[in-house]
Amino acid sequence: xxxxxxxxxxxxxxxxxxxxxxxxxxxxxxxxxxxxxxxxxxxxxxxxxxxxxxxxxxxxxxxxxxxxxxxxxxxxxxxxxxxxxxxxxxxxxxxxxxxxxxxxxxxxxxxxxxxxxxxxxxxxxxxxxxxxxxxxxxxxxxxxxxxxxxxxxxxxxxxxxxxxxxxxxxxxxxxxxxxxxxxxxxxxxxxxxxxxxxxxxxxxxxxxxxxxxxxxxxxxxxxxxxxxxxxxxxxxxxxx
Numbered sequence: 746x747x748x749x750x751x752x753x754x755x756x757x758x759x760x761x762x763x764x765x766x767x768x769x770x771x772x773x774x775x776x777x778x779x780x781x782x783x784x785x786x787x788x789x790x791x792x793x794x795x796x797x798x799x800x801x802x803x804x805x806x807x808x809x810x811x812x813x814x815x816x817x818x819x820x821x822x823x824x825x826x827x828x829x830x831x832x833x834x835x836x837x838x839x840x841x842x843x844x845x846x847x848x849x850x851x852x853x854x855x856x857x858x859x860x861x862x863x864x865x866x867x868x869x870x871x872x873x874x875x876x877x878x879x880x881x882x883x884x885x886x887x888x889x890x891x892x893x894x895x896x897x898x899x900x901x902x903x904x905x906x907x908x909x910x911x912x913x914x915x916x917x918x919x920x921x922x923x924x925x926x927x928x929x930x931x932x933x934x935x936x937x938x939x940x941x942x943x944x945x946x947x948x949x950x951x952x953x954x955x956x957x958x959x960x961x962x963x964x965x966x967x968x969x970x971x972x973x974x975x976x977x978x979x980x981x982x983x984x985x
Contacts, residue, residue, distance in 0.1 A: 753870040756960040757857060757877035758804045759819055759908070760784060760953070761846050762835075765810040767885050769837040771916060771942035777884060778837045780946040784953070785817070785828050791954050792825025798958055799826045803861065805853055809846035810839030819853050820860030842889035843881075843926065847897035850879055854906045877908035878960060880953060881926070884916030884942055902928050911971060913981075915945040924984050932971055933984040948980040 768778040785806065792799035805819025816833045823830075854877055861872055879901075887894060902910065910931040912923040916939055923933040936945035955975045973983065 751870045752873050753867055754801060754873045754875060755803050755861065756801055756875050756957070757819060757854065757906070757908075758802055758957055758960070759807065759850055759853060759877060759879045760804070761807045761809060761813075761850060761879060761881040763810070763841060763883040763885070764808045764835055764837055764839075765841045765885060766838050767841075767916065768942070771884075772940040773943075775941065775943035777915070777942040777946055778835045780943040781882070782833070782835050783947075784950055785831060785833055787950050787954065788825050788957075789828040791957065792828070795958060799824045802957055802960070803857070804828070806833070807846055807849055807853065808835065809842065809849070810837075811842055811845070812839070813842075813845040813849040815849065815853060818856075818860065820857040821864060823864075824866075840889070841883060841885045841887050842894075843883075843887040843922075844889045844894040844897035846881065847894070847901045847926075850908075851897075851901040851904045854901075854904060854908060857906070874906065875960065877906050878911065878956065879908040879931075880911045880913060880956075882913045882915065882946070882949065883918050883923075884914070886917070886919035887922055898926055913949055915939075915942045915949075920984055932973075934976065934981040935984055937980060937982055945980055948977050952976060952981075 762781050771777055803820050806817035808814050808816050910928050912927050912933045914923045915936040920935050927933045938945050956971050
């Protein structure tokens with residue numbers, strides 16, 4: 746006889762934010778990194794306003810420049826509604842190394858199942874995970890070694906939880922690189938406002954929230970993970 750009475754299905758969401766030195770100020774004199782700092786409070790508000798989303802979403806945050814670091818461990822940071830309790834310091838410095846972010850994302854996703862079991866959120870239920878969504882935001886071209894970067898990406902997409910990856914470019918992001926690192930049901934988006942990085946990031950926060958709400962729907966492998974109708978075509982171009 747099974748020891749489980751029911752099953753809890755979680756939707757993993759992992760944001761990867763560029764905090765390289767170019768994120769200090771955009772060409773309009775605004776601070777993109779200050780806008781990035783709004784993402785966690787907005788996710789917390791989303792959880793408070795949508796209890797079902799709060800129950801089923803597990804979120805994490807990685808910051809990267811020359812190196813990458815975990816700001817919110819996925820599966821160990823509580824519900825979305827509890828993220829306001831987290832204190833995250835964002836400092837813009839360093840270069841743009843995608844490979845370090847890809848490798849750390851893989852490590853975080855590999856740790857997710859055990860973290861959820863240890864978190865107390867299962868209450869005796871069986872754990873089930875949907876395919877994770879990874880949203881990576883960058884304002885520049887990657888300048889780490891291309892072979893090492895590609896190998897890190899392959900390790901991520903070929904890992905056990907093999908996420909859908911959405912690449913979002915703002916500022917001076919390289920469109921070809923964005924397209925290179927999306928996969929499966931992921932998409933590549935490029936801001937139509939290269940001078941206004943902060944404005945593009947504000948629009949992206951709204952898009953993230955709508956996508957997280959929609960993640961609870963059953964997978965349809967023929968459709969992009971982000972509904973194109975939710976993308977503001979005044980803000981972002983979909984790269985084919």
